[in-house]
Amino acid sequence: MVFKTMFIPGLYVHVPFCRSKCPYCAFYSIASASLIPRWLNAFKKEISHYKGHFDEFDSLYLGGGTPTFLEVSDLAGMMEQIFTHFDFARDTEITIEANPCDLTREKTKSLRDLGFNRISLGVQSFEDDELSFLGRRHTAMQSKTALMDLRNRPLNLNPNIFPATSCLLKNGRPLQDFIKRECLPP
Numbered sequence: 731m732v733f734k735t736m737f738i739p740g741l742y743v744h745v746p747f748c749r750s751k752c753p754y755c756a757f758y759s760i761a762s763a764s765l766i767p768r769w770l771n772a773f774k775k776e777i778s779h780y781k782g783h784f785d786e787f788d789s790l791y792l793g794g795g796t797p798t799f800l801e802v803s804d805l806a807g808m809m810e811q812i813f814t815h816f817d818f819a820r821d822t823e824i825t826i827e828a829n830p831c832d833l834t835r836e837k838t839k840s841l842r843d844l845g846f847n848r849i850s851l852g853v854q855s856f857e858d859d860e861l862s863f864l865g866r867r868h869t870a871m872q873s874k875t876a877l878m879d880l881r882n883r884p885l886n887l888n889p890n891i892f893p894a895t896s897c898l899l900k901n902g903r904p905l906q907d908f909i910k911r912e913c914l915p916p
């Protein structure tokens with residue numbers, strides 16, 4: 731069976747692992763690296779199950795969780811599986827969500843070599859006390875260093891896309907509730 735849509739769909743892959751769990755986070759992820767090999771096996775089976783179900787995708791997005799928590803070799807295996815079993819349009823935007831403290835220069839280079847051309851960086855704040863309050867494991871300086879490095883060495887196909895992410899605080903979302911309870915300014 732081939733799924734037909736009016737538009738070319740994008741492919742989202744949820745990587746449900748983080749090094750630690752931020753207290754405000756409502757996304758599904760677990761801080762249990764020992765499960766990664768089993769999850770990768772399940773991912774491989776699911777990808778091959780859906781082979782031939784879609785004509786092509788026009789974007790690929792690895793989100794989470796923290797995809798950059800995975801080793802480069804694991805990410806390489808995932809990308810090989812994805813591109814072996816699915817077709818993508820030309821100039822496909824290929825994004826990975828990253829935690830600033832995962833982005834060593836070597837890892838950034840490896841991500842580029844794997845074909846990622848856009849990085850969504852989980853900055854959240856440039857204030858260390860706010861990052862600490864939010865339970866984040868990176869510092870403001872690590873975000874700045876990662877952003878400068880990405881800016882100086884833009885990824886492959888879309889060098890004009892600024893490699894950063896925004897943090898929207900919506901009414902009723904867990905992060906805003908969390909901030910309200912602690913009486914922090916929005």
Ligand code: SF4
Pocket residue numbers: 747748750751752755756757759794795796829852
């Ligand atoms: S790193 Fe991101 S996905 Fe992981 S727990 Fe924190 S906010 Fe959630």
